[in-house]
Amino acid sequence: MDPKTTHPDTIAAQGLGWIDEQTRAITPPLHVSTTYLRDPDNQYRSGRVYARADNPAFDQAEAVINALEGGHQALLFASGMAAATAVFQALAPGDHVLAPKVMYWSLRNWLMNFATQWGLQVELIDMTSPEAVRAALKPGKTKLVWVETPANPLWTVTDIAATAQLAHAAGALLAVDSTVATPLLTQPLALGADVVMHAATKYLNGHSDVIAGVLVTREDSEYWQRVRKVRAQVGGTLGSFEAWLLLRGLRTLHLRVRAATAGAQRIAEHFHGHRHVAEVLYPGLPACQGHAVAKAQMKGGFGGMLSIRARGGEAAAVAVAANTQIWKRATSLGGTESLIEHRASVEGAGTPAPPDLLRLSVGIEDVGDLIADLEQALAAAHR
Numbered sequence: 419m420d421p422k423t424t425h426p427d428t429i430a431a432q433g434l435g436w437i438d439e440q441t442r443a444i445t446p447p448l449h450v451s452t453t454y455l456r457d458p459d460n461q462y463r464s465g466r467v468y469a470r471a472d473n474p475a476f477d478q479a480e481a482v483i484n485a486l487e488g489g490h491q492a493l494l495f496a497s498g499m500a501a502a503t504a505v506f507q508a509l510a511p512g513d514h515v516l517a518p519k520v521m522y523w524s525l526r527n528w529l530m531n532f533a534t535q536w537g538l539q540v541e542l543i544d545m546t547s548p549e550a551v552r553a554a555l556k557p558g559k560t561k562l563v564w565v566e567t568p569a570n571p572l573w574t575v576t577d578i579a580a581t582a583q584l585a586h587a588a589g590a591l592l593a594v595d596s597t598v599a600t601p602l603l604t605q606p607l608a609l610g611a612d613v614v615m616h617a618a619t620k621y622l623n624g625h626s627d628v629i630a631g632v633l634v635t636r637e638d639s640e641y642w643q644r645v646r647k648v649r650a651q652v653g654g655t656l657g658s659f660e661a662w663l664l665l666r667g668l669r670t671l672h673l674r675v676r677a678a679t680a681g682a683q684r685i686a687e688h689f690h691g692h693r694h695v696a697e698v699l700y701p702g703l704p705a706c707q708g709h710a711v712a713k714a715q716m717k718g719g720f721g722g723m724l725s726i727r728a729r730g731g732e733a734a735a736v737a738v739a740a741n742t743q744i745w746k747r748a749t750s751l752g753g754t755e756s757l758i759e760h761r762a763s764v765e766g767a768g769t770p771a772p773p774d775l776l777r778l779s780v781g782i783e784d785v786g787d788l789i790a791d792l793e794q795a796l797a798a799a800h801r
């Protein structure tokens with residue numbers, strides 16, 4: 419199957435059409451070996467030595483994700499965090515990096531509390547503003563700009579193409595956390611990004627049963643070879659079974675993303691202006707920040723993540739979550755089941771999440787059921 423001429427739905431559904439040459443199996447076997455036989459003349463012609471560095475269990479999932487992103491190569495990691503931190507660990511002490519003020523909180527914490535101790539100069543800025551990016555870039559010193567779009571938990575949108583131009587003009591790479599957009603709705607590499615990262619834990623796997631991460635590069639480079647070494651040597655390597663499950667999840671990615679996206683749009687529109695809701699945050703609403711950029715940058719919808727701000731403040735928000743029956747009170751996103759979370763309690767000090775904010779991950783259930791459940795939970799919280 420030629421990924422350049424094949425529709426992403428077909429690539430996903432057939433796992434790139436892979437067939438095992440030996441057995442004619444349509445789904446790949448589970449490779450669990452941690453080590454590989456050396457040739458009698460002391461060579462490793464298979465190219466495989468040890469499963470911390472490389473594993474045939476990764477090949478197909480990496481190929482599918484790479485094809486969906488239109489990249490040069492993909493690398494699986496043990497988690498989204500292992501993938502994201504590898505992007506920064508491949509830099510050198512003293513390098514200056516820009517990251518958004520609004521981003522996945524655990525990575526922000528790592529950047530501020532660990533990466534800085536290793537000597538990275540981390541500056542958090544308003545990444546949605548090209549003027550702020552331009553002003554913060556230090557040509558020759560800034561080595562990487564990190565973008566998350568749409569960004570947790572306010573779903574702010576960053577213009578990838580404009581940010582890539584600015585980063586490149588200053589000699590910096592652009593890396594994009596595209597977890598929420600998925601490769602079906604946004605292709606950051608085609609917009610000029612150098613590296614794309616996904617918490618594959620979320621939509622790519624899609625069933626809340628695997629922790630995984632992935633990086634995709636636009637081209638081979640010295641920098642990318644350092645990223646490969648970080649995976650092999652730091653050891654944030656995915657397990658074989660997780661890679662196998664991830665490939666199974668990828669086969670329905672297009673159906674799940676389409677359902678979640680359509681559901682989120684309907685839920686956002688339904689609760690926009692609702693008497694118990696102060697604000698709906700969703701890039702698919704014309705009233706929300708970044709709608710115009712999202713419309714141009716995201717194809718086929720605005721993703722399955724939104725937030726609502728409950729009228730009545732933190733107590734009302736917590737009460738809404740306490741009263742849902744179908745929405746599950748849990749962290750994470752991108753699974754088949756819808757999740758609701760009071761985000762400020764999770765993120766703690768320094769969070770950009772207002773205290774009345776509930777983060778919603780829309781699953782693939784009946785949208786009418788999801789709306790009715792939120793309606794009754796909002797009513798119960800205001801009784």
Ligand SMILES: Cc1ncc(COP(=O)(O)O)c(C=O)c1O
Binds near residue numbers: 498499616619
């Ligand atoms: C946008 C985003 N990036 C990165 C991560 C980290 O992924 P993981 O939990 O697989 O380490 C998450 C996890 O919630 C996320 O939502």
